[in-house]
Amino acid sequence: MEAAYTPALSGSTSDHVLREIATLAATGGRVDADSVHRALSERERLGSTALTDGIAIPHGKLPGLKDAVVVVARHTGGIEFGALDHQPTRLFVALLAPDNDPTHHLKVLARLARLLKEPECRQKLIESVTAEAMNQAFIDADDRVA
Numbered sequence: 001m002e003a004a005y006t007p008a009l010s011g012s013t014s015d016h017v018l019r020e021i022a023t024l025a026a027t028g029g030r031v032d033a034d035s036v037h038r039a040l041s042e043r044e045r046l047g048s049t050a051l052t053d054g055i056a057i058p059h060g061k062l063p064g065l066k067d068a069v070v071v072v073a074r075h076t077g078g079i080e081f082g083a084l085d086h087q088p089t090r091l092f093v094a095l096l097a098p099d100n101d102p103t104h105h106l107k108v109l110a111r112l113a114r115l116l117k118e119p120e121c122r123q124k125l126i127e128s129v130t131a132e133a134m135n136q137a138f139i140d141a142d143d144r145v146a
Contacts, residue, residue, distance in 0.1 A: 005131035048082030
């Protein structure tokens with residue numbers, strides 16, 4: 001699974017943030033930014049992937065993708081993303097999965113949700129100012145939640 005991290009989202013709307021996430025996902029060259037944006041936007045039209053505690057897990061499936069791609073991104077001020085608690089969303093953990101393996105998609109999505117339920121993990125991700133610190137927060141949480 002490939003992962004990209006950024007503590008510096010700057011979009012002021014949900015569409016802008018999804019475009020930033022799509023660009024980050026495409027950085028490795030395995031996916032096309034427009035395809036990612038389209039997949040994430042289509043899923044958001046079904047209902048917001050924002051949860052509570054400032055977290056959203058946008059996700060979608062892409063044809064031709066061989067393995068999952070995860071983008072972990074922070075927006076320092078937070079934006080309106082349709083959260084269940086009506087609070088600004090600051091942490092976005094996007095999942096892109098192959099369209100031919102729904103089981104894998106659900107397993108990765110469930111694992112991400114479990115890690116994000118851990119308060120220490122959420123807090124470290126929200127406070128992280130570097131991509132490396134965000135990556136380490138997930139590694140530490142994965143060790144604890146294993």
